[in-house]
Amino acid sequence: MAELTEPTESTESTESTELTGLVADVLQVTAAEVTDDTGPATTAAWTSLRHVQIVARVEQTFGVKLTAREVRGCRSVGALRGVLAEKREAP
Numbered sequence: 001m002a003e004l005t006e007p008t009e010s011t012e013s014t015e016s017t018e019l020t021g022l023v024a025d026v027l028q029v030t031a032a033e034v035t036d037d038t039g040p041a042t043t044a045a046w047t048s049l050r051h052v053q054i055v056a057r058v059e060q061t062f063g064v065k066l067t068a069r070e071v072r073g074c075r076s077v078g079a080l081r082g083v084l085a086e087k088r089e090a091p
Contacts, residue, residue, distance in 0.1 A: 015062070016081065018061065018062075019058070019062075019080060019081060019084070020034045020077070022054070022057050022061055023038065023054055023077055023080075026050055026053045026054050026057060027043060027045040027046060027050060027054075028045060029043070029045060034077055035077065036076060036077050036078030036081065037076055037077070037078065038076060038077045039075045039076035039077065039079070040075060041075070041076075042076075051074075054074075054080070055071050055074065058080060058084070062084060062087075064084065064087045066083065070083050
């Protein structure tokens with residue numbers, strides 16, 4: 001797994017863009033359609049299977065491991081961003 005580095009504005013911006021692209025790819029929508037509110041409640045393409053695919057891609061892409069609680073709690077792109085930020089800050 002990749003080691004997370006100290007966040008910088010550039011790192012956060014790149015990570016944000018990468019997350020948006022990742023979610024857009026899994027959901028088969030354009031990146032312009034992905035916002036922090038994008039989730040199963042707002043996007044029909046976000047099914048339970050796609051949720052698992054998004055989580056797996058996030059773990060692989062960002063070199064993190066999400067707990068079962070985090071997986072259940074990530075019900076939007078904004079929530080995913082929050083979990084990634086927490087993982088970056090963790091020792």
